[in-house]
Amino acid sequence: MTPAPEAAPATAPGPDERIARRRFVTVSFLFWLPAGLTSAPMVLLFTERGMALAAVASVFAAHALTAAALELPTGGLSDVIGRRTVLACAGVLNACALTLIALGAAPWVLALGMALMGAGRALSSGPAEAWYVDTVHAHAGPGAEIRTGLARGGAASSGAMALGVLLGGALPWLLGLGSDPGAGLRTLTSDLVLPLSVPVLLGVAVEIVFVLYVLTALTEPPRPPATLRGVLRGVPGAIAAGLRLGARDTLVRRILMTAGAAGTALSALELLTPGRAAGLTGTAESGAVLFAGLAATGYACSALGSQLAPLVARLAGNSERAVLASLGASTAGLLALGATVSSAGAPALTVAAAGYGLVYLGLGAAGPSENDLLHHRVDATGRSTALSVQSLSLQLVGAAGGLAVGALPAGPLPWLLGAVVLLAGALLWSRRAAETTPAGAATGSGGG
Incomplete structure (x- = not known):
């Protein structure tokens, strides 16, 4: 591919x-x-x-x-x-x-x-x-x-x-x-x-x-007319090629593992934040209103992070370092949420709110650099399949991570689990970032 x-x-x-x-x-x-x-x-x-x-x-x-x-x-x-x-x-x-x-x-x-x-x-x-x-x-x-x-x-x-x-x-x-x-x-x-x-x-x-x-x-350019037999033969081949790429290409495998780590972090946020919002406001109904506002803020922070992704990559020197820095910021946000889970008062709430936004900001900034690397490893014949494999990794690992987070007792431990998994995803890029020169990242390419 x-x-x-x-x-x-x-x-x-x-x-x-x-x-x-x-x-x-x-x-x-x-x-x-x-x-x-x-x-x-x-x-x-x-x-x-x-x-x-x-x-x-x-x-x-x-x-x-x-x-x-x-x-x-x-x-x-x-x-x-x-x-x-x-x-x-x-x-x-x-x-x-x-x-x-x-x-x-x-x-x-x-x-x-x-x-x-x-x-x-x-x-x-x-x-x-x-x-x-x-x-x-x-x-x-x-x-x-x-x-x-x-x-x-x-x-x-x-x-x-x-x-x-x-x-x-x-x-x-x-x-x-x-x-x-x-x-x-x-x-x-x-x-x-x-x-x-x-x-x-x-x-x-x-x-x-x-x-x-x-x-x-x-x-898009005209494609040969698709017959049912051709589709039935071509789709399994495209799927197999995408899975083989993830298995043999170190860089693609790292991207897939990072997607799973991000999925776990998002599952932790989605599972734990509504209850925390209800606890702050006193009722489930008012907590739902607060959570809606937080969700909108999170998406806005993700949008800002995506918009800043090219700048982060330029400042970091290449896409690999940009992913490392962005995921590190998201990990810091989860740690802030875990550290303030048992605290009350305006300072703790401010730190928690900043941490919530930082998680989404970092994930938003990491995504474009990850996909920039991915698209330079695949060609048009398997591009959509590779993105589907990435999405599936996020969903499946995120679902498993959500089950693990939900099984833990209330307190900072569930937040810590999400932070540890995301930190592991960030550290996957530490060696890669050290090995890649800024000049090599100018084209967005990455080796396996």
Whole structure:
């Protein structure tokens, strides 16, 4: 999968680097905005429909299992039939899923919606980024600078999540009508649409815009007509090639292990922060409001970190040192959260809030440099599959880490476990950073 050096074509089809970057940023924003809109009201919408928390957990499991099961096959599919087709299919599936979730009442309908959303999530893992890198390489060659575009795409994704969380949490409250919140909307739609459904329906509208934009803006060179036999033969081959690359290439393996460490850190934050917020405010309801604000702040910090990634890489000297420094900052943030878990007062809360933001800031800054290294190790035939393997590593190791964090007694120990795992991921890059010269990082390449 390691591409051989080649000269950029004199006249490459498709948009140039600047246009490709702008389209990649737009696609990233449009894809993640519905996810942000639905994250705040989703659980409350399910319980409002009469589902117990155990049933809610089951439908979320349907989403996670579907996404994990399809992660590699859909990555291979993108490498075989094209980025645009797979990404448009992801948008269509997400639009159908959100429609079922917004309007469905029966548990099986909601579970089907979550499963379809998991399939859409798997389909979307990698094609947009792979399209951007393919397009830049077609114009400027495999050594082209891509970190800036990856950073802006990551910033757009995190910014969309932050905006979506705020809108998704505020819209149901703003739509409260009369003395009984939401009574007018319920009456008008015969209880089909609840105030909590409105952000989800807005997400459907955004998904439709996303599909139309993908089909019109993400142009790519013509591919040979795909037959069912060719797809069935090509997808397993792409998956196997991606797994082999992770097994034999030291640098790619390090990136995959780092993704797993980041997944554990994020699982710890998502699992432990809501309870801590409720403890600070005194009630679960007010804690949920505080957590929504914290989540939006975290996404904003991640967006800032992604935007700063090129600067961090320049200051550090190369991508490897940038990843090491960024993950080190995130580890410091988790340690700050663990150190203040039993403390009260304004100073401790300030340190905890700073630590929370620092975790997301560091992870946001590390991502573009990691993927800059990854894309210089793979070519267009396996780019989307490699991103899917990376995403799967984050999900699976993060899920296992979340189980371990949840099994520990309350206190600083769960936070410490997340920090230790993330520190181990950072230290994977300490030897690599020492071996790589700044000149070697100028092209973003890395050896195995």
